[in-house]
Amino acid sequence: MEDFLYEVVEITQTIWDGVLFGSTYALIGIGFTLIFGAMGKLNMAYAGAAIAGAYVGLAVSMFLDAPIIFVFAVSALVSTLMGYIVYQTCFRFIPTHNHLAALMASVGGLFLIDEVIVLATRGSPMNFPGLFEDAYFELGPFGIRGDLLFVFFIGIVSTVVLLYVLFKTRLGMATRAVAQQDVAAQLCGINIHRTNSITFSIAGLLGGIAGAMTAAAVGVLSPVMTVPLTIKGLIVTVIGGLGSIPGAIIAGLFVGAFENFFLYIRGIDERDMYVVALLFIFLVFRPNGIFSKTITRD
Amino acid sequence: MDFYLNLINTIGIHTMLGLSAYLLLQTGQLSLAQAGFFAVGSYTAAILTVIFQWNIIPSVLVAMLVTGFLAFLVGFPALRVKGLMLVVATIAFSEFVRMFFYNLKWRVTKNGEEIGPDGTMGFAEIRYFSDNGWSNLEVTFFLWTFVIIIMGVIWWSDQSRTGAVLRAVGEDELAASSVGINLTVVKVSAMTAGGFIAGLSGGLYAHQVTSLDHHSFTVLLGTFAIAYPILGGLSNVFGTLVAVIFIQGLLVEGLRFLGDWRMILFGLLIVLAMNFKPLGLFDKQTIAIIKRSIRV
Numbered sequence: 001m002e003d004f005l006y007e008v009v010e011i012t013q014t015i016w017d018g019v020l021f022g023s024t025y026a027l028i029g030i031g032f033t034l035i036f037g038a039m040g041k042l043n044m045a046y047a048g049a050a051i052a053g054a055y056v057g058l059a060v061s062m063f064l065d066a067p068i069i070f071v072f073a074v075s076a077l078v079s080t081l082m083g084y085i086v087y088q089t090c091f092r093f094i095p096t097h098n099h100l101a102a103l104m105a106s107v108g109g110l111f112l113i114d115e116v117i118v119l120a121t122r123g124s125p126m127n128f129p130g131l132f133e134d135a136y137f138e139l140g141p142f143g144i145r146g147d148l149l150f151v152f153f154i155g156i157v158s159t160v161v162l163l164y165v166l167f168k169t170r171l172g173m174a175t176r177a178v179a180q181q182d183v184a185a186q187l188c189g190i191n192i193h194r195t196n197s198i199t200f201s202i203a204g205l206l207g208g209i210a211g212a213m214t215a216a217a218v219g220v221l222s223p224v225m226t227v228p229l230t231i232k233g234l235i236v237t238v239i240g241g242l243g244s245i246p247g248a249i250i251a252g253l254f255v256g257a258f259e260n261f262f263l264y265i266r267g268i269d270e271r272d273m274y275v276v277a278l279l280f281i282f283l284v285f286r287p288n289g290i291f292s293k294t295i296t297r298d
Numbered sequence: 299m300d301f302y303l304n305l306i307n308t309i310g311i312h313t314m315l316g317l318s319a320y321l322l323l324q325t326g327q328l329s330l331a332q333a334g335f336f337a338v339g340s341y342t343a344a345i346l347t348v349i350f351q352w353n354i355i356p357s358v359l360v361a362m363l364v365t366g367f368l369a370f371l372v373g374f375p376a377l378r379v380k381g382l383m384l385v386v387a388t389i390a391f392s393e394f395v396r397m398f399f400y401n402l403k404w405r406v407t408k409n410g411e412e413i414g415p416d417g418t419m420g421f422a423e424i425r426y427f428s429d430n431g432w433s434n435l436e437v438t439f440f441l442w443t444f445v446i447i448i449m450g451v452i453w454w455s456d457q458s459r460t461g462a463v464l465r466a467v468g469e470d471e472l473a474a475s476s477v478g479i480n481l482t483v484v485k486v487s488a489m490t491a492g493g494f495i496a497g498l499s500g501g502l503y504a505h506q507v508t509s510l511d512h513h514s515f516t517v518l519l520g521t522f523a524i525a526y527p528i529l530g531g532l533s534n535v536f537g538t539l540v541a542v543i544f545i546q547g548l549l550v551e552g553l554r555f556l557g558d559w560r561m562i563l564f565g566l567l568i569v570l571a572m573n574f575k576p577l578g579l580f581d582k583q584t585i586a587i588i589k590r591s592i593r594v
Contacts, residue, residue: 036382089573094576100323104572111518112569114565227517231517234386235390238383269418272393272397276390276394280390280394
């Protein structure tokens, strides 16, 4: 009985930690979803840009000996800029109906960013400053890591701000108009390229925050993080339903919990296999994601 | 000399890999699963020759059939999702396969030596060619026989009704189904054919490099597989061959003195090529120019 209770507490704790960490996946998922919603295209360079932002933030903080919040601000800013650059180089001049070429270009962008990072850091992982490492709250038998709580908090705040911008401002209205019907939006006098580049920048901003959050929660920053983060982000986007922001949030938290649970019972080597299997289950039984909206464009 | 033969072998294997994605791209499906099929083919063929001591030709053919069947199975659920969702599904499939081989441990003792796939350590005892005294030149001929057969078959299918059907589905699915083309059959067949070719090339690859490691089958390999036909253009098989020679021969081997900068060049090249030639190097324009200059 003692053992059983101990297991229950451990597993609940694991799942709870996973949910908190899942907020980073949720942010990455929202970024993919935003861009997909706006253009109907996948930006594969997205998570790469997020990690690159975190790197620049780290570099600046190392030179200036700045506080941790500053690292977050710089990485968000750099990642915003990267989002804009990715739009200009990989999407702006490629014919809109040619999905293959845009996707391929952004994959090229991902490798470019990846390799620049490898070259700049000589491929070795770097320590990322931890957040409130000594903060630890206890709730009965459970404990809450202060850094994960902070990560979760930032995730919530960014989501709320994003939803405000999207649904309460003129800018958000323009973005949603382009997403719904780009030709009609253009006829109403909305500049599509301008709106799209703003959408990419906003997504980049979220990505930068998510990149810094991931690095802070894991404790290291390494170029091998880009591809797994891209894949996790895509999985979250698909499970949540392409183009759905609430879906991306819930799927992000869920994937975080799911992954941590399997990490606990099966170990690090097999963890990602189960996450991918989860995606397959969704593709077979619920291909449009949790928040099923019929997808008309592909 | 050995260096050049190895390069030629690599070009052959990557051409086959590119052609397996070429068929799928013709039907408008962007699949990153080719890396996964390639991995399945290479592990299957290697297990057959090493653990079961088979001859290489049946092992490679069985690897091809196994992979083709797997592709057939993957084709059905993947068909439920379209376009960009297919990309995500196929990336996930590749990663699943890679993770599977990362965890696969199957050691047996043969002739007082322990052999077989060893999880994270990889699979290192694939010495079929050296055990049977094949020279490097023979290996190259053996390999390129398959490459030429596959290129020939796809070239022929491009000229025939098959190619027209594939292209019709790729151009416009609605139009294609309204002239009586069964979309499911065409797409699953293309997926299966792609699986056959990728499995075959994987089986040959395993014996050419003599050791397998899950690091070789990442998303990067899947990207290479679709990058060749996209960069070369989907009008004919030689576009893929030229793209492979350019990337493997010139960019990866020829510019070795640039070190890590080569990979940056690869990324940059893809971005630039997609901006200036979104339909590939050998699009209608280029082919018209080549035809005109040949006539003059």
